[in-house]
Amino acid sequence: MEGVNQELELFSVIILLYNNAQxxxxxxxxxxxxxxxNIEIIIVDDGSKMFNQDGIQKYIEDNKKHNITNIIVYQNEQNVGTVKSANGAIKKSTGNYIKLIAADDALYNKDSLLQAAKALNISPCGIVTGDVMNCDQNLNPLGKYNKGLPEKINDLSPEEVFRRLCIHNNLVAGGFFFKRIFFEEYGLYDESYKLMEDWPTWLYITKRGCKIFYSPFYAIKYRSNGGIGTSMNPIYMADKKRVLDTVIIPAKSEIGPVYYIAARLSYFFINSDLVRKLYGKLFRNN
Structure with missing residues (x-):
């Protein structure tokens, strides 16, 4: 490939699939x-009712280019949730660089992995977040999704990032890339959660001094679900409550009264059953 270093280390792209094979x-x-x-593709289906493994493997074989150097396609024996499914795929991966992506999203452009690898090589902890393009159901761009904290994160201490993340998780999982050394240092995703792999991880690592590195390139196209998909799932809400109970409340004195009050108010207004029910009546059923 002209102009590209053929010696670049293996990049494992993990595609997480559950009832969205279309x-x-x-x-x-x-x-x-x-x-x-040099790309490894790992596709893991988390127990979908309809999973055409042979069809997916054939599509890969018929359309892949010579830069796809390894392929793994498999299905979990039962639905285990996003966190365990992601961890299982990471364990199977062999690349030095790792990208997890939902099957209904897409890498932003042909340079996404090259830009990610470049950023990872200067990231102090082997973790990088790029930008995420919010898109409609046809992947037509709607505008930048992850505004705010990501653009400021390089100038903030991990402790300050932790305090801000206690209020709200505005670091979008789809924008992240990792070096394998990151998981060796901090461990895999916390399997006491079922659907939420991102927020507990960002809180855990920043509290321990890990510097998340921001690089200004678009990582993925995120297919928007209008805000009523996972966020309305009671299992996801239970994961959020666990974050509040096991991370934020115990850190009350550490984050200070202002951040703590803001975190509790944020949880109430954004995550309360009352607000979700009202949201559902106003928007979901229309």
Whole structure:
């Protein structure tokens, strides 16, 4: 591949699939389009009722380019949730660089993995977040999704990032890339959660002094669900409550009264049953 270093280390792209196989070809095409010369694709389906493993493998074989150097496609024996499913795929991966992506999203452009690898090589802790493009159901761009904290994060201490994250998780999981050394240092995702792999991890690592590095490139196209998908799931809400009970409340004195009050108010107004029910009546049923 002209102009590309053929010696770049293996990049494991993990595609998480659950009842959204209708989008898998678009996601795979975004991987096939990458200029990065050494890619491993791992697809894990978390117990979907309809999972055509042979069809997916055939699509990969028929459309992949020579930069796809390893392929793993498998299905969990039962639905275990996002966290365990992601951890299982990370364990199977062999790349030095790792990207997890939902099957209904897509890498932003042909340079996404190259830019991520470049950023990871200067990241102090082997973790990088890029930008996320919010898109409609046809992946037409709607505007930048992750405004605010990501653009400021390089100038903030991990302690300050931790305090801000206690109020709200505004670091979008889809924008993240990792070096394998990150998981060796901080461990895999916390399996006491079922659907929420991101927020507990960001809180855990920043509290321990890990510096999340922001790089100003678009990582993915995020297919918006209008805000009523996972956020309305009672299992996801239970995960959020666990964050409050086991991370934020015990850190009350550490984060200070202002951040603590803001965190409790944020949880009440954004995550309360009353607000979710009202949201559902106003928008979900119309």
């Amino acid at each position: 989008y898998i070809q678009e996601c795979l095409d975004s991987v096939f389009n990458q200029k990065y010369p």
